[in-house]
Amino acid sequence: MTVRFSSPVVPGRTPEGRAAARPALGRFLAPAVAGLVLVLLALTVVRLPWAGDLGMHAATVQRLRHSPLDPGNPLVDADTPSPYYSPWTLLLGTVARLTGLPVFAVLRLAAAAALVLLVTGVWRYVRTLSAHRAAPALALLSLLLLWGTTPFLWSGFLGLHSLALTVSYPSTFTLGLAFHFWAWLTRALRGAAGWGVWPALGVLWAVILLCHQFSGAVATVGAAAAFVGARPGRAVLLRAATALPAAVAVLWAWPYYDFFALTGAGDGLESIHRVLYGHPVARYGLVLLGVAALVPRWRRDHRDPLVVFFVLGTLLVSAGWLSGHYTWGRALSAAVIPAQLAVALEAFAAVRRRSRACWAALLTAALLLGGWAQAGAVGYVVPRSALPQVLEDRYRPPWPGYRWITPYVHYGDVVMAEGRPARQIPAYGPYTVAPGYPDFFLPDERRRTAVTGRYFAERTPPSERRRMEREYGVRWVVDRTGALDDTGLRAVARGPDGQVLYRVP
Known part of the structure; x- marks a missing residue:
């Protein structure tokens, strides 16, 4: 009588096991x-x-x-x-x-x-x-x-x-x-x-x-x-x-x-x-x-x-x-x-x-x-x-917010700002003069954008800036370029990247 020893069946080693493993x-x-x-x-x-x-x-x-x-x-x-x-x-x-x-x-x-x-x-x-x-x-x-x-x-x-x-x-x-x-x-x-x-x-x-x-x-x-x-x-x-x-x-x-x-x-x-x-x-x-x-x-x-x-x-x-x-x-x-x-x-x-x-x-x-x-x-x-x-190079840092202006600027206040600040400041409740995004339903969008660009131009006289502020009820200005230093505005707070919050006189 010959005794035959069979190898143990290992799951996944047989064709049936491999076929079952793939769906699993x-x-x-x-x-x-x-x-x-x-x-x-x-x-x-x-x-x-x-x-x-x-x-x-x-x-x-x-x-x-x-x-x-x-x-x-x-x-x-x-x-x-x-x-x-x-x-x-x-x-x-x-x-x-x-x-x-x-x-x-x-x-x-x-x-x-x-x-x-x-x-x-x-x-x-x-x-x-x-x-x-x-x-x-x-x-x-x-x-x-x-x-x-x-x-x-x-x-x-x-x-x-x-x-x-x-x-x-x-x-x-x-x-x-x-x-x-x-x-x-x-x-x-x-x-x-x-x-x-x-x-x-x-x-x-x-x-x-x-x-x-x-x-x-x-x-x-x-x-x-x-x-x-x-x-x-x-x-x-x-x-x-x-x-x-x-x-x-x-x-x-x-x-x-x-x-x-x-x-x-x-x-x-x-x-x-x-x-x-x-x-x-x-x-x-x-x-x-x-x-x-x-x-x-x-x-x-x-x-x-x-x-x-x-x-x-x-x-x-x-x-x-x-x-x-x-x-x-x-x-x-x-x-x-x-x-x-x-x-x-x-x-x-x-x-x-x-x-x-x-x-x-x-x-x-x-x-x-x-x-x-x-x-x-x-x-x-x-x-x-x-x-x-290698992962840091693929990472896009988030933007810093504007919570630093909220102790001073309240809901409904109008802020003169351009660029990225104009896209972020309204999130906290204030308004801006020009919208930070295209606005199909705003009839004077182009004029507001032109006024904002003129306001931050270096050669704009202070008297013209005061006129713009009165026209749009501006109470605050956020400047990120330094163009408004020594223009009669009063700095009340400083934020990231050299930004300054000014109070309008």
Whole structure:
């Protein structure tokens, strides 16, 4: 009798074990990494680094907190409407008014809510495209990391570094709402949604458009792609048609600004948005992997919703470049988002096992490269002194605030300031003479800007400065150039970078 000794079976060593390990790896690794990235973003909410348009949004909440029914212009002492007064900012202003919380505390709450809305929206929408349990987590990683080798920091773009600075902006909340909108719309098109569902979808669409017009354009393109991909029958189309009058009614009835007047507001913004078309390979090069992933999806279904989404978004952005309407570049996410989602889903949807492994390997490499490119976002939760030099070089320091002027300057005071101070000071309650941002609804914007430039010119006589101060009710001046030394103004405080707060005589 011969006794044979069999080798112990080690999990993962047999073909069956390796096949079981791969799904487990995908099921747990992607959610774990996505969780770590979300923890990083949650910690940035606590820090709330100041850059870009945070001052504008804080000023908007300030005005709605003090006067919810008639807030006036958020930046200057003028009674004009503003597209920044949206349903979302009205809610934030109401929260600030009822709770007594400081505006920046309310913006932290807004950032946390927007982050939750974005994550749940991505999860719900991706579940309409894939049944794989790890697909939503991998899709979220693609949206955050699959951009380029140079971080592009702009609101409405979901790159990790950009989102760390803009998570409290209305654009983040609106994109989160858009993902929920697409998920709800997709399910309504597939099922027997009742008549009441479609007007509700129309109202949601209108709210998205009111909260952030550029993200609203992205949401509209995604909705059009959902209709093309679903191939709805006549009965569904008849019910869906009720969404349009509901949306138009909400847009028309919104009392804080005329939404339809914004169609002529892009002319003054073209030069600002031209930068969106610059350095495309460095900023969006990794998205090309997603474009490649759209090809097999197109072969399987010529009306695949992500393919249609990408084509419509690309046509819109390309038309903006060709026509010189560079503002249309703000809809670039309509081309980027479907490509990012496509490569994440292709790692699970590819028909052949080898093809799935290839897509997974390529996506892993691209995510690692994209994550390294945006590693500077770690600087918003780790002290700068603790960062390695290689990460410090990728870190963009936040702006210093203007809290140092608040012991002297009160809510509603008018401050003469230009440049970055004019973009930040209204966040604390004061007004400036010239708005720090383009304002389509302010009729004398050009004159205010010219007056401010003349005020800080070195050769402007003191008598002319006194006249400007009286005309606009200026009580304070913030000078960062030293041009106002010995001009009769009284210095009362000094801030960072040699800035001086003067009291107007």
